[in-house]
Amino acid sequence: MSAVPSNITATEKVVPAASEAAGIAVPAVDPGGQTPTGGHRGTPMGSKSHTDGAWSERPVQTRSERYTSADVADFDEPSGHEVDWKLTPIKLVSDLISGELDGSVLESALTVAEPVDGFTLSWVSRTDERIASAGLPEDKASANAWSQFEKALAIDVTGEEPTSEYIVRRSGLGSAPRAAHTVITAAANSRGVVILENTGDARISENVEIVVKEGAHLTVVTVQEWNDGASHLASHFAQVGRDATLRHIVVSLGGSIVRVNPSIHLSSPGSATEAYGLYFADAGQHLEQRVYIDHEAENSRSRVKYKGALQGEGAHSVWVGDVLIRQSADGTDSYEENRNLVLSEGTRADSIPNLEIETGNILGAGHASSTGRFDDEQLFYLQSRGISEEEARRLVVRGFLAEIIQQIGAPAVEERLSRAVEAELTLTPGSVSAFTPDAAPDAAPTPAPEETA
Amino acid sequence: MSVLEIRDLHVSVDTEQGAKQILRGVDLTINQGETHAIMGPNGSGKSTLAYAIAGHPKYHVTSGSILLDGEEMTTATVDARARAGLFLAMQYPVEIPGVTVTNFLRTAKTAIDGSAPPIRTWVKDVRTSMEALRMDRAFAERNVNEGFSGGEKKRNEILQLELLKPKFAVLDETDSGLDVDALKIVSEGVNRAKTNTGLGVLLITHYNRILKYIQPDFVHVFVAGRIVEQGGPELAVRLENEGYDRFLADIPAAADAASLVE
Numbered sequence: 001m002s003a004v005p006s007n008i009t010a011t012e013k014v015v016p017a018a019s020e021a022a023g024i025a026v027p028a029v030d031p032g033g034q035t036p037t038g039g040h041r042g043t044p045m046g047s048k049s050h051t052d053g054a055w056s057e058r059p060v061q062t063r064s065e066r067y068t069s070a071d072v073a074d075f076d077e078p079s080g081h082e083v084d085w086k087l088t089p090i091k092l093v094s095d096l097i098s099g100e101l102d103g104s105v106l107e108s109a110l111t112v113a114e115p116v117d118g119f120t121l122s123w124v125s126r127t128d129e130r131i132a133s134a135g136l137p138e139d140k141a142s143a144n145a146w147s148q149f150e151k152a153l154a155i156d157v158t159g160e161e162p163t164s165e166y167i168v169r170r171s172g173l174g175s176a177p178r179a180a181h182t183v184i185t186a187a188a189n190s191r192g193v194v195i196l197e198n199t200g201d202a203r204i205s206e207n208v209e210i211v212v213k214e215g216a217h218l219t220v221v222t223v224q225e226w227n228d229g230a231s232h233l234a235s236h237f238a239q240v241g242r243d244a245t246l247r248h249i250v251v252s253l254g255g256s257i258v259r260v261n262p263s264i265h266l267s268s269p270g271s272a273t274e275a276y277g278l279y280f281a282d283a284g285q286h287l288e289q290r291v292y293i294d295h296e297a298e299n300s301r302s303r304v305k306y307k308g309a310l311q312g313e314g315a316h317s318v319w320v321g322d323v324l325i326r327q328s329a330d331g332t333d334s335y336e337e338n339r340n341l342v343l344s345e346g347t348r349a350d351s352i353p354n355l356e357i358e359t360g361n362i363l364g365a366g367h368a369s370s371t372g373r374f375d376d377e378q379l380f381y382l383q384s385r386g387i388s389e390e391e392a393r394r395l396v397v398r399g400f401l402a403e404i405i406q407q408i409g410a411p412a413v414e415e416r417l418s419r420a421v422e423a424e425l426t427l428t429p430g431s432v433s434a435f436t437p438d439a440a441p442d443a444a445p446t447p448a449p450e451e452t453a
Numbered sequence: 454m455s456v457l458e459i460r461d462l463h464v465s466v467d468t469e470q471g472a473k474q475i476l477r478g479v480d481l482t483i484n485q486g487e488t489h490a491i492m493g494p495n496g497s498g499k500s501t502l503a504y505a506i507a508g509h510p511k512y513h514v515t516s517g518s519i520l521l522d523g524e525e526m527t528t529a530t531v532d533a534r535a536r537a538g539l540f541l542a543m544q545y546p547v548e549i550p551g552v553t554v555t556n557f558l559r560t561a562k563t564a565i566d567g568s569a570p571p572i573r574t575w576v577k578d579v580r581t582s583m584e585a586l587r588m589d590r591a592f593a594e595r596n597v598n599e600g601f602s603g604g605e606k607k608r609n610e611i612l613q614l615e616l617l618k619p620k621f622a623v624l625d626e627t628d629s630g631l632d633v634d635a636l637k638i639v640s641e642g643v644n645r646a647k648t649n650t651g652l653g654v655l656l657i658t659h660y661n662r663i664l665k666y667i668q669p670d671f672v673h674v675f676v677a678g679r680i681v682e683q684g685g686p687e688l689a690v691r692l693e694n695e696g697y698d699r700f701l702a703d704i705p706a707a708a709d710a711a712s713l714v715e
Contacts, residue, residue, distance in 0.1 A: 376510065381547040384507050385561035385613060386535035395560065399551025399596070 062356060063292060063322045068136040072098065072147040075140035084139055087318045087350050089286055093257055096205040096233050097141040101179035103148040109200075110153070113167035118159015118192055121168070123151045130154055130183040134209035135237025135263055142235035142261075145179040145205040152181040155194055157218060162191040165410045171200035175229070180206035186218040188241075193219040193410055199254070202230040210238035212246045214268070219247040221408055225420065226255035234260045240300075242268035249408055250277040250306075252287045253420055259288040259318075266293070266300035266329075275304045277319070278404040278417075280424045281347070283312025290320040293336070295329035304336035307404050309397055310347035311424075318350045325357045325365060333363040340371040341400050343393075394425055455485040455522050455538070455620045457653060462517035464498075464505045472513065475501040477678040479517070481655075483621060486647065488654040490664055490689060493675030494697045499657045500544065502675070503625040506655075507541035508534050521620070536565055538620030542610040542627050549597040554609065555579070557597045558616060565617050582615045586642055603630040611642035614652075621653040622646070628663035640666030661689040676700045 069075065077098055078085040090097060105123055112121060124130065131152055137143035155168065184194055190213075212218045224232060232255055240246045252258045264273045279287040293302045308317045319338040340349040353367040374396060382392035401421050408414050464476035475498045483489050493499050505512045506519055508531040519526040526534050549557065558579060563569045570578075583592065586608045598606050607627055614622055624643065628636055640663060646652045656667060664672075664686065672688040673680045674697070681700050682688065 375547075377547045378549055380507075380509055380531060381543070382549065382557075382561075383531035384535055384541050384543075385557075385617065386532050386564035387561055388532050388564065389530070391560070391564070392532075395552050395557075396549065399549055402551035 063294070063324045063354070064326070064356070066138050068138050069143060070132065070136050070146045072140060072143040075137075075143055078140060084290065087320075088259060088288060089257060093141070093231050093233060093259075095177045096144070096203065096231060098144055099177055101145060101148040101177050101205060103145075103150045103179040105151050106173065106178070109170050109172050111169045111171070113169065116159075116164055116166050118157065118161060118164055118190070119166040119194070120156045120158070122154050122156075124154045124183070125151060128152065128154065128183075130185055130209070130211070131181070132209075133183065133185070133211050134239045135265065137207065137235060138263065139235070139261075141205045141233045141259075142207055145181065145207055145233075145235075148179040149181040149206075152183050155182065155184045157184065157186040157190045157192040157194065157216070160189070160191050162217060163193070163409065164191070165193045165195060165413070167195045167197060167413075169197045169199070170202075171198075173200065173202040173204055175201050175203050178202070178204045178206075180204055181209075182206070183209040183211070184218070184220060185211045186213055186216040186244075188213040189215040191217050193221070193408075195221045195223065195408075195410060195413055197223045197225070198232070199225050199227070200230075201227050202232055202255075204231070205233045206235075208234060208236045210236060210246065210248070212238065212240045212244040212271075214241040215243050216241065217245045217247075219249070219409060221249040221251065221410070221413065222260065223413075223417070224250075224252040224255055224258050224260070226258065228254070228256060230255040231257045232259070233257075236260065236262040236264075238262065238264040238273070240264065240266050240268065240271035240273055243270040244268070245272045245274075247407070247409075248273060248275045249404070250275075250279075250289055251404075251417060252277075252279040252289070253424060255285070255287075257286045257288075259286075259290075261288075261290040261292070263292040263294065264302070265296060266302060267296045269298045270300070271297060272301040273303070274407070275302070275306075276404050276407045277306035277308075278401055278421075279306070279308040279317055280401070280421060281308065281310045281312075281315035281317045282424065283346075284314040285312075286316045286318075288318035290318070290322070291336070292322045293324070293334065295323070295325040295332045295334060297329060299331040300329055301333045302335070305339075305404065306337075307339045307341075307401055308349065309341045309343055309401060309424075310349055311343040313344075313346035315344075315347040316350075317348075319352070319369075320350075321353045321367065323353075323355050323365065323367070325355075325359060325362060327358040330359055330361040331363060332359075332365065334365045335367065337368040339369075339400070341397060342371060342373050343397065394422070397425055398422065455651075455653065456520075457483045457539075457621045457655075458518070458520040459502075459506075460518040460520065462502075462505065462519065463515045464501055465513050465515050466501060467511050467513075474515070475512075475678050476505065479679055481673065481680065483653045483655060485620065485653050486651045487671070488647070488656060488667060488669045489671045489673060490656045490658060490661075490669035491673050491675050491680075492658060492661070492689060492692055494701065495659075497675045498678040499675050500625055501678075503541055503544075503623045503655075503657055506534075506539060506623050507531060532564065535617075535619070536567075540614055540617060540619035540622040542607075542614060542622060542624045544625040544627075544629065546598045546601075546606040546610055548599045548601075550599055552597050553594055554597055555593045558613065561613065561617060578616060582612050582642075585615075585645065586612055587638055588612065604632070604635040607631060607635065607639055608642075611639050611646075615642055615646050615649075618646075618650050619652065620650075621655065623655045623657065625657050626659065627656075628658055628660065636663060637666060643667050661693045664689050674700055 281287045321336040325332045338351045349371045351369040379392045459481040462479040465472040465474045514527040674682040
């Protein structure tokens with residue numbers, strides 16, 4: 001079976017003149033039936049071939065070729081042109097990417113809501129067998145943290161109660177650059193919900209490993225409600241075992257620069273993942289998420305859904321969704337989507353789904369992306385029932401994001417996050433209704449091309 | 454006694470080619486408790502009249518008045534008109550993802566009344582109305598119009614009509630796409646609202662099918678953006694038999710307008 005790569009981008013910048021664009025680029029098949037060489041990360045390092053310029057010559061970005069290493073020295077300093085860095089304000093986080101980090105354990109910053117049966121927490125050394133059990137860094141910031149952490153936080157899930165929640169809170173990490181490492185391991189056939197809540201000041205680069213063993217069903221929720229000045233670069237690596245399921249949810253509301261990149265490897269037959277994300281970018285905020293689903297094994301299933309709202313001058317969100325269906329992954333069933341709701345002028349939402357399919361023997365693979373403003377017809381409908389414009393907008397945004405919050409499965413956390421989203425909406429009163437309806441195109445979903453090889 | 458007066462109403466609509474005049478001087482007075490049917494061919498501007506009354510931002514009143522108990526509505530916001538007592542049952546009700554019917558109804562009722570409805574009577578009222586409209590209880594927890602069938606959407610509109618208790622309701626082709634059973638259920642809902650609250654109804658339709666269930670006091674024939682003939686229920690029967698050709702022939706611009714609008 002020859003590789004049928006497909007790269008589809010839908011990048012949109014909403015400026016006062018409101019432009020919407022969605023491009024579909026299907027690379028021409030090389031007559032020789034070979035993929036052009038001239039590599040991505042790895043050999044030779046620092047190759048000039050994957051700058052912006054090279055994109056037009058070689059639009060195929062095969063995620064499988066991406067280099068991995070735990071050693072920060074193996075990665076070149078990013079210039080800002082690399083495909084995985086070009087949308088990030090790297091100058092503002094260069095210390096986290098390649099600078100010296102404090103990798104010591106800051107016990108005082110960590111609190112556990114309450115001990116729960118079926119969950120244990122411990123600090124383990126770098127040589128612990130759990131380290132590197134889920135993956136290795138794919139970028140310099142991740143490798144930088146990996147090179148410098150002193151001890152890892154290990155959370156072991158052994159319980160069998162699907163709804164039991166374990167909440168780990170971090171707060172007060174300070175403003176000096178830090179490294180951290182977390183390993184969450186769900187034992188075979190275990191059940192549980194692990195919630196990582198982040199608040200306060202922080203300047204941190206970190207890795208989170210997640211291992212879901214055979215038959216286990218694990219939910220991991222990471223909530224970023226940092227203070228305004230915080231910067232946070234995180235890579236999550238997950239290995240999902242045979243007939244196991246990982247539900248992974250990223251909620252980013254607070255922080256100056258927040259970049260959370262989950263890589264989920266469906267490495268055993270029957271493994272499944274649901275990856276959800278919710279973000280609300282305010283003025284000047286950069287919220288980024290790069291999701292990678294690697295279908296390695298037969299009959300694996302993935303669903304990715306990220307939804308975001310943007311409001312205020314300079315609010316910027318980035319969503320990149322890479323799905324790789326390897327030749328070994330017969331029977332894959334996969335779908336990814338990203339929806340952005342733009343609430344004011346001056347925001348920018350980048351939304352880039354990429355799908356790479358190496359076998360034709362799959363159940364399905366599809367993707368969708370849309371970025372739009374309020375649907376005027378929704379507002380008219382609500383207003384025609386007496387609801388004020390402001391309240392109507394709130395209802396629509398709340399409804400738009402509720403779909404993700406409802407996936408968390410922990411009622412108290414859902415309730416709290418609903419209120420947090422609400423607070424975001426009222427944060428800059430007036431800006432929500434400052435829009436002239438006439439200038440606002442409907443939130444038209446980009447048609448979702450069904451991709452099957 | 455409430456009265457809705459439409460005076461020499463001219464309305465244009467935004468199109469890609471610019472503003473286009475649709476309504477060309479509509480005069481109509483509806484008293485509380487009366488039912489007026491507006492019938493006319495495609496493109497005559499019936500739906501434009503409905504949207505203009507509700508205040509859809511795409512439709513611009515270029516001259517004339519819509520007065521509710523003497524109060525000018527054309528300058529009021531969409532929500533203010535609803536709070537004043539106007540209701541539009543839409544031809545194509547809109548989906549609101551993530552907002553449940555329960556939440557939506559309570560929010561709307563609170564906005565219309567100016568205070569939250571007392572919880573116990575409200576829950577009972579909602580349940581009673583839903584049962585009367587043969588709507589399953591599970592409906593209440595579904596997102597507004599999301600995944601509803603055509604008939605379910607129309608019932609949901611009438612549910613709102615019954616619960617929000619407006620003074621005047623515009624029913625924009627509420628009968629379209631309904632099978633005869635659903636048509637009866639929906640019509641009964643409208644008749645209940647008339648009995649219970651003295652609702653005035655402006656019923657927009659192509660066919661006199663619905664007029665068998667909702668008895669009109671007046672029938673108006675709408676052609677090329679204005680009312681060209683008025684009469685009692687017997688006019689609807691005549692239209693059913695003869696069609697609109699007679700009116701279209703009278704007005705040269707009408708055929709042209711009919712081919713351009715809607």
